[in-house]
Every structure is written in C-alpha cells, then in structure tokens.
Amino acid sequence: MSAPQEGATLEIAVDEDRCVAAGHCVVAAPEIFDQREEDGVVVLLDPRPPATAQDTVREAALLCPAAVIRVLRAPS
Amino acid sequence: MTADVLVVGASAGGLAVAEGLRRHGFTGTITLLEREREPPYDRPPLSKQVLDGRWPPERAQLRTGAELDALGADLRLGAEAAALDVPGHRLTLRDGTVLGYRTLVLATGLHARRLPGRPPVAGAYTLRSLGDSARLRAGLLAARRVVVVGAGVLGCEIAATARGLGREVTVVEPAAHPLLGLLGPALGAELAALHTEHGVRLLTDTPATGLTGEAGRVTGVRTASGAVLPADAVVVAVGGRPATDWLAGSGLTLDDGVVCDDRCRAAPDVYAVGDVARFGAGPGTRGVRLENRTNATEQGLYVAAELLGAARGPYRPVPYVWTDQFGTRIQVHGTVPAGAAVRIAEGSLRERKFVAHAVTGGRLVGVVGWNSPGRLRTARALLTAVAPAPAPPSTTATTPTTTLTGDP
Numbered sequence: 001m002s003a004p005q006e007g008a009t010l011e012i013a014v015d016e017d018r019c020v021a022a023g024h025c026v027v028a029a030p031e032i033f034d035q036r037e038e039d040g041v042v043v044l045l046d047p048r049p050p051a052t053a054q055d056t057v058r059e060a061a062l063l064c065p066a067a068v069i070r071v072l073r074a075p076s
Numbered sequence: 077m078t079a080d081v082l083v084v085g086a087s088a089g090g091l092a093v094a095e096g097l098r099r100h101g102f103t104g105t106i107t108l109l110e111r112e113r114e115p116p117y118d119r120p121p122l123s124k125q126v127l128d129g130r131w132p133p134e135r136a137q138l139r140t141g142a143e144l145d146a147l148g149a150d151l152r153l154g155a156e157a158a159a160l161d162v163p164g165h166r167l168t169l170r171d172g173t174v175l176g177y178r179t180l181v182l183a184t185g186l187h188a189r190r191l192p193g194r195p196p197v198a199g200a201y202t203l204r205s206l207g208d209s210a211r212l213r214a215g216l217l218a219a220r221r222v223v224v225v226g227a228g229v230l231g232c233e234i235a236a237t238a239r240g241l242g243r244e245v246t247v248v249e250p251a252a253h254p255l256l257g258l259l260g261p262a263l264g265a266e267l268a269a270l271h272t273e274h275g276v277r278l279l280t281d282t283p284a285t286g287l288t289g290e291a292g293r294v295t296g297v298r299t300a301s302g303a304v305l306p307a308d309a310v311v312v313a314v315g316g317r318p319a320t321d322w323l324a325g326s327g328l329t330l331d332d333g334v335v336c337d338d339r340c341r342a343a344p345d346v347y348a349v350g351d352v353a354r355f356g357a358g359p360g361t362r363g364v365r366l367e368n369r370t371n372a373t374e375q376g377l378y379v380a381a382e383l384l385g386a387a388r389g390p391y392r393p394v395p396y397v398w399t400d401q402f403g404t405r406i407q408v409h410g411t412v413p414a415g416a417a418v419r420i421a422e423g424s425l426r427e428r429k430f431v432a433h434a435v436t437g438g439r440l441v442g443v444v445g446w447n448s449p450g451r452l453r454t455a456r457a458l459l460t461a462v463a464p465a466p467a468p469p470s471t472t473a474t475t476p477t478t479t480l481t482g483d484p
Contacts, residue, residue, distance in 0.1 A: 020120070020398055020400075021398070021405065021407070021449035021450075022370065022396060022398065022407070023449065023452065023453035023456075024370070026453055027453065027456070035449065035450050035453065036450065037450045038450065039405075039449060039450070040405070040448075040449020040450045040452070041449075058099055059099075062092065062095055062096065062099065062373065062377060063373060063374070063377070065088075065120075065369045065370045065373060065396075065398075066118065066120070067118060067138045067139070
C-alpha cells in the first residue's frame with residue numbers, strides 16, 4: 001500500500017495538426033514541451049508528467065493561441 | 077440576478093478571463109455572454125483551414141463541451157448586450173433582460189469594416205465570424221474571378237486560400253506593399269513576390285473606392301483611378317472597428333476602442349480585453365489597441381489575475397502575430413515600425429528561411445521569422461514590452477529609411 005500513487009500524474013495530449021508554432025508552451029513549461037526544429041511544431045516530451053507540473057501545464061494550455069494542448073486527466 | 081463577474085463576448089479573450097479566474101481558484105459566479113450562437117471558436121483558422129475546407133467548421137471550436145461545462149460558468153449564446161449602466165452595475169440585453177454584476181469585462185471584439193457608400197450586395201463578402209467563413213467559402217467555390225480588397229493579414233490569407241482553390245485572384249491595396257504595417261516595406265516586398273509567384277495579381281498603391289454591381293449582384297471593384305476590376309466574388313478585408321456601438325452613452329471613454337488604463341480598467345469595476353481594448357491610456361497618451369489572437373488570451377488572463385489581486389504590474393505585452401500563406405509561415409514578435417532598420421540576423425533571403433531583426437533608435441523592437449519558427453522563440457526574450465505610447469516614427473533617426481541588409 002506504500003507504492004507511489006498512480007493517480008498522482010497528469011495526462012496531457014497535443015494536436016500537432018493544429019499547432020501554429022508560437023512556442024508559448026515551451027516558454028511556459030520547457031520540461032514538458034519542445035518544438036521540432038524544422039517547422040516549430042510542438043513536441044510533447046512527457047505525456048504523463050508528475051502532478052507538480054500541473055500549474056505550468058495549465059498555463060501552457062491557456063496561453064496556446066491555437067488550443068492545441070488538452071489536459072485529459074489531472075489529480076483531483 | 078447578479079454575477080460576480082460578467083464577461084461580454086465569449087471568443088478567445090472572454091474565455092481566457094473565465095478560465096484565468098478559475099485557474100486562480102475563483103469560486104464566484106461567472107456569466108459569459110456571446111452575441112453569436114456558436115460556442116467559443118477560434119478565428120485564425122477561418123481564413124485558412126476552415127475556408128479551404130481542410131477542417132470542418134466545428135474544428136475551430138476552442139473548447140469541448142465537457143471543458144466548457146467544467147468551467148462552471150453561465151455561458152449564454154445568442155445574448156447580445158444593448159446598454160450599460162456603469163454606476164448602477166447593470167447591463168441590458170437586446171431582449172430586455174437586465175443583468176447585474178460586481179465586475180464587468182468587455183470582450184466584444186471587432187466588426188468587419190466595409191467600404192463606404194454602398195450596401196452589401198450578393199457576391200460581396202467580409203470575414204469575421206464562422207458563418208462568414210462558410211458563406212465566403214461557398215462564394216469562392218462558385219466564383220472564377222475573385223478580388224480581395226485590402227492586403228493586411230486577413231486579405232493576404234484569403235487571397236492565398238482562394239488561389240489554392242484555383243481561383244483567379246486580384247488583390248488591391250492602397251499602400252505600397254502588402255502587410256506594410258506588420259512587416260515594413262522591405263519584408264512586405266518579399267511577401268509581394270511570394271504572392272505574385274503564386275499567380276496573385278497584386279495591385280499596390282491602388283485604393284478601392286467601391287463595388288460595382290448589376291441587379292443586386294457584385295460585378296467588380298472600382299479603384300481610385302476609375303478603373304473597374306471585374307469579379308464574381310469580392311472580399312472586403314479592410315480592417316475591423318471595435319464593437320462598441322452599444323456603449324455610446326454609457327459614460328465609458330470610447331476612442332477607437334474602450335479606453336483603459338495600464339491595468340486594462342475602463343471605469344470602476346469595468347475592464348476590457350482583446351481587440352476592443354485600448355489599454356495604457358493616460359495623460360498625454362492614447363494607449364495601444366492590439367488586434368491579434370495572442371493578445372486576446374494574454375490580456376484575458378492578465379485581467380483575471382488583476383481582478384484577484386495577482387497581477388504583477390501593468391499590462392505590457394510583447395505583441396505576437398503569425399500568418400500562413402502559400403505554405404510560408406511568417407511570425408512577428410514585437411513590431412516593425414515605419415522607418416526601422418531591418419537586417420537578416422540568421423538564414424537567408426534567397427532560401428526564404430530567415431530571422432530578421434527590426435531596430436529603431438539602436439533598440440531591437442521586432443523579430444520576424446520567415447519559415448523559421450524553431451529559431452524564433454528565444455528571440456522573444458530580447459524584446460521589451462510594447463510601450464504604452466508608441467513614439468511617432470522618428471524623422472531624425474540616423475538609420476536610413478528601412479534598409480534590408482544582406483545575408484550573413
């Protein structure tokens with residue numbers, strides 16, 4: 001019963017096809033998002049980051065000018 | 077009923093206010109009014125992916141139904157604000173409903189500007205809403221010759237999309253270059269070359285004075301020289317005017333937008349965000365109004381923070397605009413003011429892949445990426461925020477009038 005809490009992660013997804021390569025997500029949460037060198041499209045470095053990343057991930061999702069980032073699951 | 081926060085306009089800016097408030101833990105009541113009947117949607121795709129048919133219109137929606145439900149806001153679609161009583165903290169809708177509020181946020185955006193003097197006729201279009209995009213798409217598909225009036229971001233994107241649909245496209249623009257205000261003359265000339273190579277007939281230095289028609293249907297565009305450019309469809313993309321008609325007589329100061337201080341406050345308990353907000357106004361300065369997608373979100377989030385005492389100072393954004401035309405992605409951080417010296421900092425003009433720096437008075441004021449998104453993000457940090465009162469273009473600067481200096 002002392003195993004790490006499985007629920008204590010986020011689950012996020014990105015829709016690359018919508019991405020407009022603004023890079024705001026990388027500025028907000030560089031440990032979670034990057035951009036492809038050739039076209040600037042978002043790269044999701046960690047689709048299940050720890051709950052501690054919740055704040056910056058939500059910031060990135062809100063700042064994205066193309067609604068690319070979705071938080072599928074968050075610790076309640 | 078009285079809402080703790082009443083937001084007028086549920087596009088990107090209004091939505092950001094509501095989401096920002098919840099993110100900061102706000103548990104009060106939020107009412108979001110939207111004059112359109114569509115749930116919140118994004119506008120940049122309307123001249124590109126939705127107009128060219130790659131996306132079904134519903135894909136432009138900004139949030140899923142579940143995400144909107146989770147917001148816990150009273151979202152009222154088809155609710156058009158008609159009058160505002162600032163001292164009484166009351167807003168009246170077109171249907172007579174009266175709503176009270178503790179705090180009001182105006183996020184009503186723009187109306188498409190039209191050419192003076194003529195009522196709309198069949199075959200003449202403007203593009204602002206999702207419905208406009210569907211109508212314009214049908215019009216483009218039915219047309220052979222298309223004339224686009226205005227070579228701003230919207231006009232240029234529509235022209236590129238119409239070319240992609242195989243139409244004969246003419247663009248008329250009173251200025252000497254397309255996107256002059258955004259890119260300056262040197263890079264504007266690059267964009268002109270891109271359009272011309274793709275078969276757009278680009279007529280710069282050509283003011284349009286009106287539409288010609290026959291039996292209620294558009295037949296062309298008349299230019300200042302008296303010439304008529306024949307067209308089956310005409311798109312008027314000559315900018316927007318802030319949607320503030322309903323605020324006349326409210327006591328709010330209106331000056332090409334809702335005039336706000338540097339914290340986006342227009343009056344006690346009244347704020348404005350997005351395209352409609354002229355912020356940073358004060359003694360001796362008219363303030364700044366930004367018409368871009370990113371500002372709508374950033375300003376919405378700023379005001380949400382400000383309402384909860386969490387903003388870290390005045391609103392001082394670095395403007396960011398992007399546009400996609402003929403497969404070329406152009407991104408502008410900051411501004412390229414008239415008279416700025418523009419220099420290629422990375423990449424090359426010949427390859428059409430470069431980063432350009434705009435410098436005014438020895439200060440970097442803008443960074444333009446041309447098919448170079450990956451390299452651009454870090455440049456943003458070099459820029460200082462937009463000044464509340466943009467200085468008039470200096471006529472005494474020692475830099476020559478817009479130079480474009482070579483590949484490194």
